[in-house]
Amino acid sequence: MSLSGTHSLARDNQPNSTSSHNMQSVTDSGMPMHMFPLSTVSTTSRSKRKQVKNACTNCQKACKKCDEGRPCLRCVRYKCPDQCVDSPRTPRNKGVKRGKYRKRGDEKGKNANVEPVDGPFDGSQSSSSTTHSYHQQLLFDPVSGSNPPTMIQSPPPLIPYVAQSSPHGQHTYLLHSTAIHQIPSPEMVYQQQQQLFDLATGSVESYPPTMIQIPSPQLPYI
DNA sequence: GTGGTCGGACGATCAATCAA
DNA sequence: TGATTGATCGTCCGACCACG
Numbered sequence: 134m135s136l137s138g139t140h141s142l143a144r145d146n147q148p149n150s151t152s153s154h155n156m157q158s159v160t161d162s163g164m165p166m167h168m169f170p171l172s173t174v175s176t177t178s179r180s181k182r183k184q185v186k187n188a189c190t191n192c193q194k195a196c197k198k199c200d201e202g203r204p205c206l207r208c209v210r211y212k213c214p215d216q217c218v219d220s221p222r223t224p225r226n227k228g229v230k231r232g233k234y235r236k237r238g239d240e241k242g243k244n245a246n247v248e249p250v251d252g253p254f255d256g257s258q259s260s261s262s263t264t265h266s267y268h269q270q271l272l273f274d275p276v277s278g279s280n281p282p283t284m285i286q287s288p289p290p291l292i293p294y295v296a297q298s299s300p301h302g303q304h305t306y307l308l309h310s311t312a313i314h315q316i317p318s319p320e321m322v323y324q325q326q327q328q329l330f331d332l333a334t335g336s337v338e339s340y341p342p343t344m345i346q347i348p349s350p351q352l353p354y355i
Numbered sequence: 356g357t358g359g360t361c362g363g364a365c366g367a368t369c370a371a372t373c374a375a
Numbered sequence: 376t377g378a379t380t381g382a383t384c385g386t387c388c389g390a391c392c393a394c395g
Contacts (some may be wrong), residue, residue, distance in 0.1 A: 168386075170365065181365090181366075182364095182365065182366060182387080182388080183387085184365090184381095184386045185365080185385095185386075185387095186367080186368095186388075187385085187386095187388060188385075192386085192387080193385080193386075195359080195360080195361095195387090196361065196362090196387055196388085197386090197388090198386080198388085199386080199387085220385085222384080222385080223384075225368080225369065225370075225382090225384075226370095226382090226383075227370070227371095228370090228371090229370075229371075229382065229383085230371080230383090231370090231371055231372065231380085231381065231382075233373095234371090234372055234373060234379075234381075235381095236379050237379080244366080268373085277391095289395065325362055356394105356395095357393100357394085357395085358392100358393085358394080358395100359391100359392085359393075359394095360390105360391085360392080360393100361390095361391090361392105362388105362389100362390090362391105362395105363387100363388090363389100364386105364387095364388080364389100365385100365386085365388095366377100366386075366387100367384085367385075367386090367388095368382100368383085368384080368385095368386100369381100369382090369383090370380105370381095370382090370383100371379100371380085371381085371382095372377095372378100372379080372380075373378080373380085374376100374378080374379090374382095375376090375377090375378095375380070375381085
């Protein structure tokens with residue numbers, strides 16, 4: 134896409150090929166690699182990129198990652214929160230004719246129904262963006278201290294993980310869930326809801342959001 | 356090293372079409 | 376009528392360039 138026009142917001146979550154600690158490669162979801170729980174992220178598996186429904190005009194112009202909050206992190210960072218407004222969307226064309234439909238299953242060599250690989254949440258990768266576990270990611274097993282072998286979900290965007298012990302004992306894992314940020318100060322504070330996944334039952338429990346402070350040098354949004 | 360630009364891959368959406 | 380498919384639109388990754 135190419136949106137013309139000048140703007141002052143461009144440097145943000147630029148991935149970095151030179152990978153210093155804070156500005157190294159970024160995942161598809163916009164999360165810097167160093168934010169991922171150590172070994173749960175395979176270097177070969179690409180998680181699905183998560184997009185916001187409507188980027189603000191500044192992010193749109195700069196072709197940069199926006200977020201749901203208004204003002205978005207990027208506008209706050211560049212000190213123009215008042216300019217952070219949703220970009221307009223053009224209506225779709227109607228009456229576009231189509232040819233015959235092909236069955237997906239008819240395509241040879243393709244899996245019409247790709248089943249979740251592993252883990253109880255994997256099915257949420259579907260393109261319907263409305264749900265629940267879409268951004269969850271396992272952090273660690275408080276019992277064994279290790280990550281279970283089969284974790285899956287794309288991580289929450291821009292949210293660093295926080296290791297905590299689980300109140301549930303064995304077979305319980307601390308999960309990350311979709312988090313919403315607030316921006317009361319330049320240091321930024323992220324509001325984060327926690328979830329626990331019980332490996333034995335497959336159930337997920339949610340816990341009230343907690344606020345975590347992120348020191349400036351570790352801001353994921355750089 | 357920092358900041359700006361933008362091509363293009365790919366995710367999200369939704370109307371057209373299909374099948375029960 | 377609900378499910379499926381494909382077209383379209385939007386987001387933003389990542390490479391490149393300019394500047395101090």
